[in-house]
Amino acid sequence: MPDPYRIWLSEVMLQQTTVATVKDYFARFTARWPDVAALAAAEDADVMAEWAGLGYYARARNLLKCARTVVAEHGSTFPANHDALLKLPGIGPYTAAAISSIAFDLPHAVLDGNVERVMARVYDIHTFLPAAKPELMARAAALTPQDRPGDYAQAVMDLGATICTPKSPACGICPWRDPCLARAEETAAVLPKKTPKKPKPIRHGTVYLAQREDGAWLLETRPDKGLLGGMLGWPGSDWIDTTEPRPEGRPPLAADWQPLPGEVRHTFTHFHLMLTVQHARVGHNVSPEAGEFIGQNQFSPSDLPTVMRKAFDLTR
DNA sequence: AACACGTGGTA
């Protein structure tokens, strides 16, 4: 049986994230925390730092909650039960089905973006997402075999990822080209139909990068909820829609702040961000109003979420 | 139901 811990970890990392991006993170996590008990015993800050750059940081917070629940309530073993898995933090319908089928050989149907696309095309379903989900799930469930459901799940997702791709699918080499209704109707290119997305507003803000004479940087751990929750970041203003005046917020300490040349541009899921970066070198006796100094040797820019790392990069 | 929530690759 595949190790449920590794299946769980990989499936959570793969939520909305490509295999290529996940690969190195998965290797580092499993080397550092080889089983669920080790992960449950980890420091929050260490896990968040190791997750930095992967995005969707609620996944990392829920990863720890889930590991600790498995240790406390399930004897450090993932339950071989779809409904019990679904109750765990960070495990939704997709991940519960993936762990059930791949780790435990239970015949539950996975419905991710790939399978949605494959089902919509094979059955020529023109209902818009997400309204089409129940219909797509019914088709996916009907196709899921009792025998080797995990292999089937990975196969159908691979089909979506490599052949039945969003743009210019390779219908000519598809194993399902004969039964596929969209291929017969020549509708594959427009399926699945999705409701158009709203335009992203542009927000502006300022961050303050203070370096003490001993090399320590002034950083803060962001609140557990909301954007970049639980992650390390630079103190700064709120990020708001207005351009005039540029939001400056309140510097975390009094210093000779100098704007760094250039600016940070970064796009989140639902807005574009333009950041002004202020920089100052400060003495050893300052006491900041926000955040705390972290020694040069206890901090790596790779511990930061990408937008914060971009701000750091302006100092290089 | 609709929205918040990251990032990097691709066309």
Added chain:
DNA sequence: TTACCAAGTGT
């Protein structure tokens, strides 16, 4: 450069 897209979940 911009817009879309990827092995979703929580509220």
